[in-house]
Amino acid sequence: MRPPTALSIAATDPSGADGLSADLKTFTALGVYGAAAVTALMLPDDDGDVRPRTLGADLVRGQVEAVLDEVEIDATRIGLLPTAAAAETVADLVETRADELGRIVLDVVMVNEEQTVLVTAEAAAALRTRLLPCAHVLVAGPLEAAQLLGEVVARDEFALRDQAERLRALGPAAVVLRGELGDVEADDAEDADDEPETHVVIAHPGGADALQADGGIELGLRGTAATLSAAIAAQYARIAQFDREGELGEIGRRGATDDDLTVIGSAQEFLASAVDNAEEWEVFHGGAGPVNHLITLAE
Numbered sequence: 001m002r003p004p005t006a007l008s009i010a011a012t013d014p015s016g017a018d019g020l021s022a023d024l025k026t027f028t029a030l031g032v033y034g035a036a037a038v039t040a041l042m043l044p045d046d047d048g049d050v051r052p053r054t055l056g057a058d059l060v061r062g063q064v065e066a067v068l069d070e071v072e073i074d075a076t077r078i079g080l081l082p083t084a085a086a087a088e089t090v091a092d093l094v095e096t097r098a099d100e101l102g103r104i105v106l107d108v109v110m111v112n113e114e115q116t117v118l119v120t121a122e123a124a125a126a127l128r129t130r131l132l133p134c135a136h137v138l139v140a141g142p143l144e145a146a147q148l149l150g151e152v153v154a155r156d157e158f159a160l161r162d163q164a165e166r167l168r169a170l171g172p173a174a175v176v177l178r179g180e181l182g183d184v185e186a187d188d189a190e191d192a193d194d195e196p197e198t199h200v201v202i203a204h205p206g207g208a209d210a211l212q213a214d215g216g217i218e219l220g221l222r223g224t225a226a227t228l229s230a231a232i233a234a235q236y237a238r239i240a241q242f243d244r245e246g247e248l249g250e251i252g253r254r255g256a257t258d259d260d261l262t263v264i265g266s267a268q269e270f271l272a273s274a275v276d277n278a279e280e281w282e283v284f285h286g287g288a289g290p291v292n293h294l295i296t297l298a299e
Helices: 019-029 057-070 084-096 121-134 142-149 157-168 224-244 257-276
Strands: 005-012 033-044 050-054 075-078 103-107 137-140 174-181 197-204 207-211
Touching: 005 019, 005 057, 005 224, 019 033, 019 224, 019 257, 033 057, 033 084, 057 084, 075 224, 084 121, 103 121, 103 224, 121 142, 137 142, 137 157, 137 224, 142 157, 142 174, 157 174, 157 197, 157 207, 174 224, 174 257, 197 257, 207 257, 224 257
Parallel strands: 005 033, 005 075, 075 103, 103 137, 137 174
Antiparallel strands: 033 050, 174 197, 197 207
16 A cells, blocks of 8 residues: 655754654654655854755755655645755756656745745746746745735735735645734724734635634744645645545546645644644743644544
């Protein structure tokens, strides 16, 4: 019996909270075999700001090709691609070996929680022009969405939905935008709420809907976006397995709108549970901690 499989192409966070580590934990928690290709190492610089230490494009290509030559992949999550060379290399692989990568979930990462810029302008352009049209699902924050569209950051859920729908028109079957927004109903800054609210919207062929937020951003937890996008990829991998076994009929085939909504909703529920079960965790010496990927092991 071949289990469902997923590939993570992402940066690695030595703490295990984010990026590739979060992906592999999410895959395992959802019963999916995970493979990985590292694009960068996330390490603090002399000022204490965490920035990517990039790998050469040839090393990124070599890792992905090694995985595809040995493992049959059902879904792929693409995370941080900090340089144009890395982004172009992954785009080349997506275009030439698309049938071997399964459903592609593109998690556009441009800044971290401290608002440190993680990608070059050239890398951002490659993400927009080459990878975005190839993705089945795009996951991004409000800032990344604005940069992809070349406009200001959305200030309310209505604007965020509009941006999600316009990003979907660029290629993906579905777009998930998740992040904090201020109170835009206030006439000025003095009337605005002190605390921004997290919003999650999904654009699909039937329109745009709001999902229940998970609370991870308010708690300052690390790895929430990676966990969400990895969970989406994992659910597509599971669907591919069910489809191979003849248990799904038309569910799981490209263009099945209801299936995309179900997959993304299920992934958001997994993230919400992982966030809720991390509130009492004390993994790090201090600062923001990880979400709890161990929740399925305790069930």
